[in-house]
Structures are given as C-alpha cells and as structure tokens.
Amino acid sequence: MxxxxxxxxxxxxxxxxxxxxxxxxxxxxxxxxxxxxxxxxxxxxxxxxxxxxxxxxxxxxLANAHDHARTFRSATLGAFGQPLESWLPFLGVVPGMDPYLCAATSFARSARHGVANLMVHYTRVQGGMAYADEAEAVARAARDVGVRIGFAIAMRDRHGIAYCDDAAVLSALRPGIRDAVAERLAVKPVAPAQQLALVEEVARRIEQGGHGGHVTVQYGPTGVQWCSTPLLEAIAQASADTGRPVHMHLLETRYQRDWADANHPGGIVRFLDDIGLLTPRLTLAHCAWARPEELALIAERGATIAVNTSSNLGLKSGIAPVPEMLKHGCRVAMGLDGMAFDEDDDALREMRLAYSLHRGWGYDTTMTREQLWAFASGNGPRSVRGGLARGGRIxxxxxxxxxxxxxxxxxxxxxxxxxxxxxxxxxxxxxxxxxxxxxxxxxxxxxxxxLGIDEPALRAELLARMRAALAADAGGALSWRETVKALADDLGPFYRSGRIGGCCG
Ligand SMILES: [Zn+2]
CATH class of the missing domain: 2.30.40.10 (Urease, subunit C, domain 1)
Known part of the structure; x- marks a missing residue:
C-alpha cells in the first residue's frame, strides 16, 4: 500500500x-x-x-525522462560490452515474470535514488496475461512504491532483427540460428488502428483502476527504423486528437544515423515534422547522433530530448552533443534508460557524470549548474506527465x-x-x-x-521465481541464450558492412 x-x-x-x-x-x-x-x-x-x-x-x-522499468541488469543477462544493435536481443534471454514484481523492484530502486517522476517506455511485455491487466499491475507497482510514471505503450511494425527487412538480415546470419531467430524476433505486424486501440484500452483501464493521478498513458513508437510511416502518421494524428504525449527513440547510434540518412535523405527530423509528430508533446530519447540543424528544428518545435549518458557509454553509442542541444535552446532532460553507470539506477551519480562530460573544458562553460538542474530535475516531469508539468524547485x-x-x-x-x-x-x-x-x-x-513495499522480500521472490523458471526451462532459455550470443556476433559484420543503408524503404 x-x-x-x-x-x-x-x-x-x-x-x-x-x-x-x-x-x-x-x-x-x-x-x-x-x-x-x-x-x-x-x-x-x-x-x-x-x-x-x-x-x-x-x-x-530528480526525474528520469527515459526508461523502461527493466528489472534485470544488462551484465547479468550476459550483454555487457555489446553495442545497442547486438544488445537488444539479450533483453529476451530470460522468461517473462510477474509484471508487478518486476515493476515494483525497478521502481523501488529509482525511488531510493531520489527519483519522483519516471518514464516507462514499456518495450518488454512480461506476458502471461492480457496487456491491459499487465499495464494495471505496473500502475499498482508505481502507486505502492509512491512514484509517478509516464506509461508509453511500445508500438512498432517492422524490422524485428536489424534496421532492414527481416528476410535481408536473416540471410546474413549463420544458417543454424536463422529459424530460431525468425521465430522469436521477426515482426508480425499489427495494423496501426489496432495498436492505437490498445493505447485507448490501457488508458481506460488506468482511469478505471484509479491510477489516473500517478500514471500518464502515452504513445510509445519505438523508433523510426522500427515503425512504418503509416504507423507514425497514425500516432501523430491520434496525439493531436487526444493530447496524449508521445515517447520515442531517435538517432541513438551511428547505425541509426546511417539508416536515417539512407532512408530519409530529406532529413529524418524534417520527416517527423512533416508528418506532424514533432510537437511539444514529443520526447525523443537519445539524439546522440543528431546534427545542429536537426537540434535547431527540435528546439523550434518544442519537443524534449531525453539524454541517457551512462546508457550511451554502456552500449557504446557515443556521447550526446548536450552543449550543442543547449546552445540551440532544446529542452533537455535526463534519462537513465535502465543502465546507470553502476547499473544501480543512481540518478545522482548519473547527473554528475553528465555534468562532468558537458560542463566545458578549461575556462569554458558549456552547461551551467542551472542548466544541469533543469536537465536532472526540472524538465523531466513534462516528459513523464505531459502538459506543462515541471519540477526542479522547492x-x-x-x-x-x-x-x-x-x-x-x-x-x-x-x-x-x-x-x-x-x-x-x-x-x-x-x-x-x-x-x-x-x-x-x-x-x-x-x-x-x-516504505510502501517490502523491496528485499519482493526482490528475493522475483529472483527465486526466475531461478526456478530457468531451471525448469534448461533447454529452452539456455539454448536461446546461446542463439542470442551467436546472433550478436553475426550482427557485427552485418552492420559494419554498411548493408543497412538503402536496403529498405
Ligand atoms: Zn531506451
């Protein structure tokens, strides 16, 4: 309670x-x-x-403007040192668990580290129950821990394995893993109208469950490379109609930059603007590889950028151009993205790391303390809660x-x-x-x-259930883990060959 x-x-x-x-x-x-x-x-x-x-x-x-309510840490899953593209499949190496236990233990870590408002871009569905029931379990976990969340329903309809058609990348993998990878990761597209209907259903359930005060339901397109243009257009229209916020990844890695340049020669940020998605309701996670003219347009349209410093280091994505973002007047907010520097959701250390990287060298000041505080505390509530919410002041x-x-x-x-x-x-x-x-x-x-939950007991329960599930499924989960390792290895040469550029529309 x-x-x-x-x-x-x-x-x-x-x-x-x-x-x-x-x-x-x-x-x-x-x-x-x-x-x-x-x-x-x-x-x-x-x-x-x-x-x-x-x-x-x-x-x-503090506020956490980009996260996923992940409970198991990356290195535990065997994904340490992997770049984003090879890291993503590791998220599925453990079976789904009770969503309340997963979310409550994750939120408790955030709260203990000083975060009041946090984003949940729900990209990992635990399964085993209807989606709206799972969303309500996450909402209950937030209520019991005592934090406010933005709950963005992950939406996608293409490119399940890499930034190109699934068939194209499957043919580049070692033959022995193709069937298993196709079965687990290839996208089975769901029509935009159906995906939007799920958002409405979740929003109704959150309201009916009495969670409307601490949960803001949002559209969560996972990224342009994972969402067809019709899906993104439908989300832009729905957000304009309902006023719901939109939460999306953008330009996280160099390979996403390459893909964007090959597939949106007019500019990927310009594309988002053209379809009506680039509005003050939008939060863009990362933008680590955004160019100055793109940042200027993001600032002009009033979208928020959520920068995830440790995650970008951990996944070898790079260092986001935060001074450039600030210079262009972008609203920039801190995200932890489930991968704080010590994998512990320590938002204070995350803030300090961002400041150390971006405050300026020598006598230059490229991020003031006031800007740092807006980043770590003031701007995040808007991404989480929508509207004109802000924090940062007592x-x-x-x-x-x-x-x-x-x-x-x-x-x-x-x-x-x-x-x-x-x-x-x-x-x-x-x-x-x-x-x-x-x-x-x-x-x-x-x-x-x-105070609201018995965190050590819930964590012990979750780990016990996970160990039991892994033991019961020794063949399945373990062999999938081996497959994911092989897939991670094969994706390296695939991306390095530059084959993603122009291989799909
Ligand atoms: Zn993320």
Missing part, C-alpha cells in the same frame, strides 16, 4: 530550493500543505545533530517532491562551514547519501528504505 502523507515540518541544515539558480540557504524549515510545499522559513534555531536523525540537505527530487505551491540527503555523511570532513552544499553534491553525491525521499507529500523512502 502507498506510504502515508508526511506529518509535521521538515527541518534542514541546508536547503537547495532552486539549485544553480539560487544560493543554498542554511537552517530552514519546510512546511507541507497536503501534496504541495506550504511554506519555507528560516529555523528559529540551528538544525542540530541528535534531534532524531542526521542533519539534512534538502533538494528538489517553493510554495510546487509539488512536495524532495530528496533529503544526510548532510553529515556528505560533508564528512566538516572543515569549513561555508562550503557550498551544491559543490559537495556535484563532487560526490550519490544514492548512499539519500536519507529520505518525498513524492507528493508522501514519505516514500526513509533511512534509505522504501
């Missing part, structure tokens, strides 16, 4: 109400008014050690979404009283410093522990 509303004031040794834009304030009291911030005022006395817990540093909660009237860090642990040297808390946060802050997390006035994490 969801955690209770927080009672009483929150006293903190330091408050970063609008990090990067306003200086930190010492010894402050925050009063809540229901799910919102009520008032903020100086404490009559100093926030003292020994008053029932550590001294606290309060900051706005101020009266704003949603009571806060992370409370153990200040004494963060400043464990305690030599200089005037040290800027934001300096220490950006130098060394990570999930281990988080004492409490509030989302909408509810205390969802306390003492580093998620």
């Amino acid at each position: 969801p955690a209770a509303m927080h009672e009483g004031p929150i006293d903190c040794a330091w408050l970063l109400a609008d990090p990067g834009a306003e200086p930190a304030q010492s010894d402050m009291r925050i009063e809540l008014a229901g799910d919102r911030i009520g008032s903020i005022a100086p404490l009559a006395h100093k926030a003292a050690i020994g008053t029932g817990g550590p001294r606290l540093l309060a900051l706005p909660a 101020e009266p009237g704003a949603p009571a979404d806060m992370v409370l860090l153990d200040w004494d642990a963060l400043d464990d040297d305690a030599l200089f009283a005037e040290t800027d808390p934001l300096d220490l946060l950006l130098a060394r802050g990570n999930g281990s410093h988080i004492a409490k997390v509030l989302v909408g006035g509810r205390m969802v994490v306390d003492g580093g522990r998620v």
